[in-house]
Amino acid sequence: MVRRSQTEVAVLGALSVAPMTGYAAREAIRDVLGHFWSESFGQIYPTLAELERVGHIRRQESMAYELTDSGRTRLRELLAEPAQRTPPRNGLLLRLFFGRQLGPEACRDLILAARTEAEESLSRYAFLRAEVAAEDSPDTPYSLLTISAGEHAARATLAWADESLTALNRLEDPR
Amino acid sequence: MVRRSQTEVAVLGALSVAPMTGYAAREAIRDVLGHFWSESFGQIYPTLAELERVGHIRRQESMAYELTDSGRTRLRELLAEPAQRTPPRNGLLLRLFFGRQLGPEACRDLILAARTEAEESLSRYAFLRAEVAAEDSPDTPYSLLTISAGEHAARATLAWADESLTALNRLEDPR
DNA sequence: GCCAGATATATCTAACAGATAGCACAGGTC
DNA sequence: GACCTGTGCTATCTGTTAGATATATCTGGC
Incomplete structure (x- = not known):
């Protein structure tokens, strides 16, 4: 099987949203897709070069790249392919699994940090949601789907963290 | 910043759980940590060679590697380091974000597939939980923490999927 | 003895993250 | 006007990682 x-x-x-430079693409991906996707320059520039070579994108006078017709077709093709899931790598859970070696206090700190991060995510999502809803374009419902996914995940993390902190306390001080 | x-x-x-060969380590990681961690042979063998070189592990007569004292110390050190989070890459959400190009039916199929996967995960977690709880070792509470995290995440996915399917239906057939 | 499948060890390629470096241009600040 | 600093922008390099593949060995069934 070929890796794509x-x-x-x-x-x-x-x-497909707007023509832009590689730098702007990176910014856009980070700011708009940031909560579920990321790209690095090391990936973006070679990809742009290759896409230009095969004619899926083209440079405007302004140095910005724009999608060609074949590029638009290509995007539809790629979107229709089944989403390949990335293998899981959760450093927090890896540490908690070996938590006995680490001690309950350190584990509690790890969980608290994750809890804080989830709360920050939630407020970021609230902001994003308001921003996206205000636009009201044909793409809006789909954007909201991805924001909603983030919110559900963050709330799940909060609930898990609280439950886990209770469990850890019981472990240290069993009644 | 140095990447570790x-x-x-x-x-x-x-x-640290038991001495084993590289192959067995891969199996163990897949079977026990599989729901939140993964390793490939291409990583495991060079890592084993390096760890042996610096004396953190040593080969038994049986070809299996075992942890040395310095290896055990090293593990504690590494566990104490803050968990570095991997950048998000969610192929499902990436596709849904551009869902308008894809059409509502294809989006629904994607979400349904994710929903099914989450349900399968939940039953796998139920099985794992029973298995781990039966052991009742000092490590058990920590294992349960990671299983609980998986369950919360899977239930969040289920809730999100149902909500999203409703939203998509309303989009196609607005009342 | 022979085959199939599991066990086991490795290696190679490509994908990827993140650091770094360089350059142009803008806006101060002395 | 010289200098500094920030930022927009285009790369490139190194190390990490995934996953395919090659190749034995060992074991049980036929």
Whole structure:
């Protein structure tokens, strides 16, 4: 089985919204897709070069890249492919699994940090949601779907963290 | 900032449970940590060689590697380091974000597939939970923490999927 | 003895993250 | 006007990682 680069989808997707430079694409991906996707320069520039080579994108006079017709078709093709899931790598859970070696206090700190992060995510999502809802474009419902996914995940983390902190306390001080 | 290989933690962690070969370590990581961590052979073997070189592990007569004292110390050190989070890459949400290009039916199929996967995860977690609880070792509470995290995440996915399917239906057939 | 499948060890390629570096241009600040 | 600083922008390099693949060995069934 051939591994496909996922970067192509993100880059073509970004350019489908508006023509932009590689730098701007990275900014857009970070700011708009940031809560569920990320790209690095090291991936973006080679991908842009390759996409230009095969004619899916083209440079405007302003240095910005724009999607060609074949690029638009290509994006639809790639979107229709089944989403390949990235293998899980959760450093927090890896540490908690070996938590006995680490001690309950350190574990509690780890969980508290995750809890704080989830709360920050939630307020960021609230902001994003308001921003997106205000636009009211045909893309809005789909954006809201991804924001909602983030909110559900963050709330799940909060609930898990509280439950886990209770469990850890019981472990240290069993009644 | 220096990037640290996370593989070291997982490999030392696996060997801290019992001495084993590289192959067995991979199996153990997949079966026991599989729902939140993954390693490939391409990572495991070079890591084992390096760990042996610096004396954190040593080969038994049986070809299995075992942790040395310095390896055990090293594991504690690594566990104490803050968990570095991996950048998000969610192929499902990436596709849904550009869902208008894809059409509501295809989006619904994507969400349904995610929903099914979450349900399968939940039943796997139920099985795991029973298995781990039956052991009742000092490590059990920590294992349960990671299983609980998986369950919360899977239930969040279910709730999100149902909500999203409703939203998509309303989009196609607004009353 | 022979085959199939599991066990086991490795290696190679490509995907990817993140650091770094360089350049142009803008806006101060002395 | 010289100098500094920030930022927009285009890269490139290194190390990490995933996953495919090659190749034995060992074991049980036929």
